[in-house]
Amino acid sequence: MGEEISNKQVILSNYVKSSLKESDMSLRTSKIQLKIPSGCDGAVLVKNLYLSCDPYIIQSMRKRNVYIPSFKLDSPISGFGVSKVLDSSHPNFKTGELVWGITGWEEYSLIKDADTLFKVPDRDLPLSYYTGILGMPGMTAYVGFFEFCSPKKGETMFVSAASGAVGQLVGQLAKTAGCYVVGSAGSKEKVDLLKNKLGFDEAFNYKEEKDYDATLKRYFPDGIDIYFENVGGKMLEAALSNMRHYGRVAVCGMISQYSLEQPDGVHNLLYLLSKRIRMEGYIVSDHYHLYPKFLEMVVPLIKEEKITYLENIAEGIESAPGALVGLYFGRSVGKQVVAVARE
Template sequence: MADIGEEVKNKQVLFRDYVSGFPKESDFIITTATIRLKLPQASNGVLVKTLFLSCDPFMRMLMKNQSSAFSYSPGSLLFGYGVAKVLESAHSDFNEGDLVWGMLKWEEYSVVEDPGKLVKIHHTDVPLSYYTGILGMPGITAYFGFHEVCSPKKGEYVFVSAASGAVGQLVGQLAKLMGCHVVGSAGSREKIELLKNKFGFDEVLNYKEEHDLDAALKRCFPEGIDIYFENVGGKTLDSVLLNMRPHGRIAVCGMISQYNLDQLEGVHNLMRLVPQRIRMEGFIANDYFHLNANFLEAMLSYIREGKITYVEDTVHGLESGPAALIGLFSGRNIGKQIVSISTE
């Protein structure tokens, strides 16, 4: 690895311009800059080497031309969750050699000027890449979305859409640990086998082969659905609403079917919320970041005891990142999509 103070090449991914419809590889620019491995004078930040980057569906929402300080700007560096190693620190909370996860720029080396938002990694007996997924933002989303938003009870009937993804695969396993009956939906036979044989789902629907999702849900849930973990939206949500039991709960994590549409689809069965007394609640992982220590204690125990398994889909090199990211929206990935930058 390069020495502190040395000037090195720094591969980067830039966001070309606002995106309409499905993103393409040409919407991103792979470039190489140079960086001196030294913090600027008067900096209170940290200099890091990127190890892993996370491809997450929410990143598509940042590609739209909208008035949000959190959106990508044309010509700017892409950013998202990742894992990095601290090379130099001017911040009292971090030291050289620390491993961290949090929001990072899509480049090989970065200066993080606000390291207070980074989370120090203390447990390294599990793969570091897990902090992009099961032990990072997707894991927090699954754990608190299911346990806090859904308020599950043993024996309840749970439906998870996009069930083989980073969040869905965890929600299904958490539900099984609670003693629930779990059905997931996925879009390929390979994913269906994964959900049944590795993650222990009771049943799985191939939404691409079901011409009548309402009828398919009635087949899988003859007594109705108690909990729906929503990752898809659109027609899936509409069909689920027809099959919810009284006092059912819907945790709205995301609606990936809508992210690439210029005109969002309408949902027609919302009136079902009233007679069935259904609670539908949206949430984001940031709502629960302050409970990260509790989350880690529980999830690390599950991993170490073999009660939860996790599947990653890894590509190597920053130049492979754009294709991996846009592959999320065609279901190309099997498990959590990550980009491995370096293992140093």
């Protein structure tokens, strides 16, 4: 038997009914053996270093399933993280290696299906980047933009929730592809970051706009070729009204709808027909075979400082519930990460 130590965990205490609250989660300390149990082949035991706060997590905190399974009550929640392998019964992973993928929101996790994990390929960049720009959000931006938006130089692009983990990278990738890019965000600080630090051509604070349709007409007088959808609801409706013929809408997320008991309806879907718009949703896990191709493009851009990535790191697993809740109220700027331990 391995050494038995304490393991702090973030537990789902209540299923979320409307808005997520810190009281829907609790902290618990359990015990864990630092050795994989006998007969548990293909597993790894890891020490979690960074945990990723992502908008989709709230879907698993509800009793009803949307597209991912619900968490079990009184059990640790899970999500993407960066971890160090402490023990392995999987032939592809060795003790001491760094990995990223789905793990528990706890200090140590036994991951029984290690086939879902990726090795950290480049130690020259911050490990926290593998919860963001070099992990699932980065892949989400890359796949959505290049595989679904089919960009052409000189096209116009609108990115909603543009200062988030995915939106900030999508906008910068669009600029490298020669697009005119406008983003929306929820504060003056975020708008300034989009324009002055991340290189967006324009940006606006959606909280200060009363008529999204008029706002988009102001920024896109000739219409939108590409809409990268992160918000849903009224913003999607306004974007459809302002799309150009043969425009593309990549549906990455709809964060404005995640806390609603009854999601908003969109009343102008006829534009999909009359303007010949292609609108398609996607789940990034269907496209992980593109990860090496993604790294080939993005890593040099980061190292050459042609792409900037914004992170907000909360310290300690005790901070995880507050960090996650803040995501849905626009409190964080850039990618929200929780540092559980430093390597």
